[in-house]
Amino acid sequence: MKFINYLESIAGVSIYPLVSLLLFFIFFTIVTVYVVKADKNYINRAKNIPLENEI
Amino acid sequence: MELEKFRYDNQIVKMFGIATVVWGLVGMLVGVLVALQMYIPALNFDLAYTTFGRTRPLHTNAVIFAFVGNGIFMGVYYSLQRLVKARMFSDLLSKIHFWGWQLIIVLAALSLLLGYTTGKEYAELEWPIDIIITLVWVVFGWNMFGTIIRRRERHLYVAIWFYIATFVTVAMLHIVNSIEIPVSLTKSYSWYAGVQDALVQWWYGHNAVAFFLTTPYLGLMYYFIPKAANRPVYSYRLSIIHFWALIFLYIWAGPHHLLYTAVPDWAQSLGVVFSVMLIAPSWGGMINGLLTLRGAWDKVREDVVLKFMVVAVTAYGMATFEGPMLSLKSVSAIAHYTDWIVAHVHVGALGWNGFLTFGILYFLIPKLFRTTLYSQKLANLHFWIGTLGILLYAVPMYWAGFMQSSMWKDFTPEGQLKWQFLETVTRLIPFYAARSIGGTLYLVGAIVMAYNLFKTAKAGSFLADEEAEAMALSKSYAAHSKDHWHRWIERKPIQLMIVSLVVVIIGGIIEIVPTFLIKSNIPTIASVEPYTPLELEGRDIYVREGCYTCHSQMIRPFRSETARYGEYSKAGEFVYDHPFQWGSKRTGPDLAREGGKYPDSWHYNHMLEPNSMSPGSIMPPYSWLLDDDLDVSTLKTKIKAMQTLGVPYPENYAELAEADLNKQANTIVANLKKDGIETSPKKEIIALIAYLQRIGTDIKKTSATDSSKKQFTSKN
Numbered sequence: 168m169k170f171i172n173y174l175e176s177i178a179g180v181s182i183y184p185l186v187s188l189l190l191f192f193i194f195f196t197i198v199t200v201y202v203v204k205a206d207k208n209y210i211n212r213a214k215n216i217p218l219e220n221e222i
Numbered sequence: 223m224e225l226e227k228f229r230y231d232n233q234i235v236k237m238f239g240i241a242t243v244v245w246g247l248v249g250m251l252v253g254v255l256v257a258l259q260m261y262i263p264a265l266n267f268d269l270a271y272t273t274f275g276r277t278r279p280l281h282t283n284a285v286i287f288a289f290v291g292n293g294i295f296m297g298v299y300y301s302l303q304r305l306v307k308a309r310m311f312s313d314l315l316s317k318i319h320f321w322g323w324q325l326i327i328v329l330a331a332l333s334l335l336l337g338y339t340t341g342k343e344y345a346e347l348e349w350p351i352d353i354i355i356t357l358v359w360v361v362f363g364w365n366m367f368g369t370i371i372r373r374r375e376r377h378l379y380v381a382i383w384f385y386i387a388t389f390v391t392v393a394m395l396h397i398v399n400s401i402e403i404p405v406s407l408t409k410s411y412s413w414y415a416g417v418q419d420a421l422v423q424w425w426y427g428h429n430a431v432a433f434f435l436t437t438p439y440l441g442l443m444y445y446f447i448p449k450a451a452n453r454p455v456y457s458y459r460l461s462i463i464h465f466w467a468l469i470f471l472y473i474w475a476g477p478h479h480l481l482y483t484a485v486p487d488w489a490q491s492l493g494v495v496f497s498v499m500l501i502a503p504s505w506g507g508m509i510n511g512l513l514t515l516r517g518a519w520d521k522v523r524e525d526v527v528l529k530f531m532v533v534a535v536t537a538y539g540m541a542t543f544e545g546p547m548l549s550l551k552s553v554s555a556i557a558h559y560t561d562w563i564v565a566h567v568h569v570g571a572l573g574w575n576g577f578l579t580f581g582i583l584y585f586l587i588p589k590l591f592r593t594t595l596y597s598q599k600l601a602n603l604h605f606w607i608g609t610l611g612i613l614l615y616a617v618p619m620y621w622a623g624f625m626q627s628s629m630w631k632d633f634t635p636e637g638q639l640k641w642q643f644l645e646t647v648t649r650l651i652p653f654y655a656a657r658s659i660g661g662t663l664y665l666v667g668a669i670v671m672a673y674n675l676f677k678t679a680k681a682g683s684f685l686a687d688e689e690a691e692a693m694a695l696s697k698s699y700a701a702h703s704k705d706h707w708h709r710w711i712e713r714k715p716i717q718l719m720i721v722s723l724v725v726v727i728i729g730g731i732i733e734i735v736p737t738f739l740i741k742s743n744i745p746t747i748a749s750v751e752p753y754t755p756l757e758l759e760g761r762d763i764y765v766r767e768g769c770y771t772c773h774s775q776m777i778r779p780f781r782s783e784t785a786r787y788g789e790y791s792k793a794g795e796f797v798y799d800h801p802f803q804w805g806s807k808r809t810g811p812d813l814a815r816e817g818g819k820y821p822d823s824w825h826y827n828h829m830l831e832p833n834s835m836s837p838g839s840i841m842p843p844y845s846w847l848l849d850d851d852l853d854v855s856t857l858k859t860k861i862k863a864m865q866t867l868g869v870p871y872p873e874n875y876a877e878l879a880e881a882d883l884n885k886q887a888n889t890i891v892a893n894l895k896k897d898g899i900e901t902s903p904k905k906e907i908i909a910l911i912a913y914l915q916r917i918g919t920d921i922k923k924t925s926a927t928d929s930s931k932k933q934f935t936s937k938n
Contacts, residue, residue: 187474187496190728198466202459209377214458216305216379217448 224694226374229687230303232590234316236684238296239586241324242579243672245292249284250665256281257658259842260809261651263832266842271335273842275768279346280334285571286344286434288327293579294438295323295362298385300586301445302369305379307692311368315361322358326351338408341765341801342423344430345399349410352400359396363389370715374692378715380461384441386715387469387722391433394726399426403863406856409762411863416796420804425730432472435570436538439578440468443511443535446582450527456513460506466725467503471496473726497546504542511535526601530581533609537573541566559774559808561650562623565616572612572664580604580671587675591682600674608667614660622653631782639785643811648838747794750920752869753913755857755879756886760913762860763906764803767844774805775814775917788815788918795921798869810841817919822890823897825911847907854880886912 259265259274266273303310310316329351333339339346347355366389370382399422402410412419448455455461474496512535515522522528544566547553557563588595595601629649632640753761764770777783779790791814796802820828827834830848832841861876887903890911894901901907 191470191474191496191499194470194725195467198463202462205459205462210458213377213379214454216375216377217301217381217445218452218454 225691226694227689227691228309230690231299231310231313231316232684232688233686234310234320235296235300235586236590237320238292238299239583242289242292242296243583243675245284245288245327246579247665247668247672249281249289250661250668252277252281252284254658254661254665257654257661261654261840263840263842268843268845270337270846273767273844275771276335276337278771279339279768280331282344283330283334283346287330290435290575290579291323293575293582295319296586297442297446297582298366298438301381301442302366302385305375305382305445306370306373307375307690308369308372311365311372315365319358319361319365322354322361326354326358329354333408337766339765339768340402340410340412341770341803342399342412343806344427345423348408349400349402349404350407352396355396359393363393367715374695376695378718380458380465381441381444383465383718384437384444386719387726388433388438388441390719390723391429391469391473391726394723394730395426395429395433399423403866405859405863409856411867412801413867414800415867416799416802417793419799419802423802429473435575437469439575440507442578442582446585447511447514447531450525450531450581450585451515451518451521453514453518456510456516460510464503464507464510468507469722470725471500471503473730497549501543501546505539508535508539508542526598526605527581527585529605530577530584534574534577534581537569537577541570541574544569555780556627557623559806560623560627561619562627563807565619565623568619569612569616572615577608580608583671583675587678588682591679591684593678593682596674596677596681600670604667604670604674607663611660611664611667614663615657618653618656618660622650626650630786639782643786644836644838647809647840746797747792747921749923750795750797752798752864752871753916754886755861755883756909756912757916758860758864759852759854759857759883760909760911763847763910764913765801770803770805772807772809773811773813774808775812776804777812777814783812787812789921792921795918800864800867813914813917815918817915817917821897822893822911822915823899825914826894826899826907829907829910847910848901848905850906851904852906852909854883857883
């Protein structure tokens with residue numbers, strides 16, 4: 168299957184992968200910054216939720 | 223602050239647990255049956271209901287939706303209540319969810335064996351069942367969100383994020399892929415055709431693996447491994463990145479499969495980058511799971527629960543390393559259509575899903591019944607024969623896949639193909655035999671587990687409502703903050719769901735939009751015409767019998783394939799294929815250019831007894847097609863449905879279709895008679911022969927105008 172012929176005829180199709188990568192990097196950066204900056208108390212608190220008040 | 227007393231609902235967890243074990247055994251048993259059918263055709267019993275084309279979808283649906291599905295719900299219902307410190311929102315919704323899901327499973331099993339199928343892998347169930355699935359799924363989501371809103375724990379633990387992402391994404395995938403036009407209660411046609419149908423289907427298929435077999439189980443991993451090891455997850459920060467990166471990247475992973483040869487070079491490289499990037503969150507998750515056990519490896523040696531979980535997470539790591547590798551073009555060229563893929567998915571299914579489920583069951587059942595496991599020895603036995611079973615399954619299949627692929631591509635020095643297709647199949651029989659032994663061992667292990675858990679339950683006393691207490695949540699925050707702050711927190715799960723949905727939709731849109739653009743960009747091939755009524759009926763038989771489970775209809779542009787099968791497949795050839803039938807596995811040869819290859823009588827004899835035409839063939843006989851009359855009662859509706867979907871039959875053709883059908887049937891009967899076969903034009907086999915003789919012939923016609931005269935007499 169040579170989809171390339173059909174895809175190339177779509178106007179501006181090359182923007183799709185470009186937008187994808189850009190979106191991912193922006194998103195990934197935001198998540199990373201959020202995670203690095205996250206409050207240590209919150210992290211420790213959340214981390215231990217499964218182990219709390221076990222019967 | 224007020225200490226509130228409440229009770230966890232263990233009853234629903236127990237019910238889902240029992241269903242997991244029971245359906246697991248059924249699914250694995252059918253798995254062993256299909257494994258045996260692969261090399262002992264007699265085990266198809268010459269019955270429509272028990273033939274491979276129907277039992278194979280039964281196996282895949284049973285293990286995915288019945289075994290793993292119930293396993294998900296068991297784990298979610300247990301962990302969610304404890305993570306949010308609240309009872310499930312509604313006991314009634316829990317019950318509706320449970321019984322609704324079991325009803326779906328029973329209907330699915332019956333309808334698949336009866337031959338009611340959409341012909342789209344892992345989404346075979348017909349439209350009424352699709353609707354019930356949607357409703358039951360909504361009940362599940364409603365119950366889950368109701369519980370989360372009533373929570374007594376402010377923070378949502380990462381496992382819950384995975385559950386929420388699972389809920390929204392599966393809903394989206396299921397609905398988009400199941401859009402179909404009903405012909406009757408038991409038959410529908412996919413809304414999409416050919417290339418587009420394939421793109422949507424594999425967008426679904428790929429992400430069903432991601433969001434039904436992976437994300438919910440990762441949520442379970444993040445709850446049950448810390449529980450079983452009695453220590454918190456290695457890095458909570460890593461788990462947050464794991465979550466967002468995984469759901470963001472996974473949904474895009476479809477495009478690089480589908481648009482693989484389609485995009486310009488630089489974009490192809492980008493596709494590879496994306497798929498390789500998927501290793502990062504997957505392995506981040508695996509490492510997080512394994513490192514949770516750091517300093518506790520002595521426990522792993524003794525605790526069977528942890529043993530199962532360690533192997534599960536390791537299998538997850540192997541499968542998610544292999545996945546991106548398989549999406550590389552050069553690897554895919556070797557692995558696709560072979561048993562390599564079967565090995566790959568079973569490392570995931572048996573190792574990751576199966577073993578994690580077993581680990582959770584061994585952890586939960588003693589807890590729910592307030593006792594200890596009946597026999598550690600039996601559990602250890604299960605662990606070892608299960609592991610051995612996986613190895614005995616996977617290794618022969620990898621070997622078989624690689625070997626068969628090499629044989630397909632082998633040329634003699636004179637430039638001829640070295641092996642007949644059938645030779646490449648009969649060579650696999652010892653490997654198929656080994657695989658069935660591996661699968662049987664795995665099943666035996668599961669039976670041992672069922673016995674062990676049953677004994678455990680009998681020895682203990684079940685606690686249906688578990689007492690618990692926790693501080694009420696709302697008061698403390700309302701005290702020192704403005705009203706809106708509190709409301710914002712309460713809405714947080716909803717916000718989380720919306721953000722997850724947005725994240726997966728972005729990937730979905732970027733993948734789906736080019737898909738829809740493709741439809742209007744596929745050059746129509748003038749000589750490609752709609753199927754005649756008889757061929758259409760024959761095609762429906764092809765779908766009903768699940769021929770696509772063993773035969774592809776997609777010739778790739780490789781010398782080894784064009785030399786074997788003929789001209790490679792063009793996108794424009796499939797514009798009237800609702801649904802597409804490209805298949806994903808070549809247990810039998812490709813059929814994309816089957817039309818005209820053999821005389822009609824060959825097909826007739828071949829369906830009656832494949833061995834008579836191809837000695838050594840492992841194809842099951844389809845003798846009932848020779849006896850059963852073709853049901854043309856829905857022909858009119860079918861033609862009209864096709865017209866609705868844009869297939870250009872002449873106006874009012876529905877009225878004339880049956881006459882054309884009879885005419886073509888008589889021609890085939892006359893052909894058969896020449897070869898000494900007497901049969902009635904009313905039989906199903908006639909329609910199937912008509913379809914088989916048509917496949918892939920349209921582009922061979924010398925002139926488009928000639929052929930259009932032959933078809934659709936009504937036009938003249």
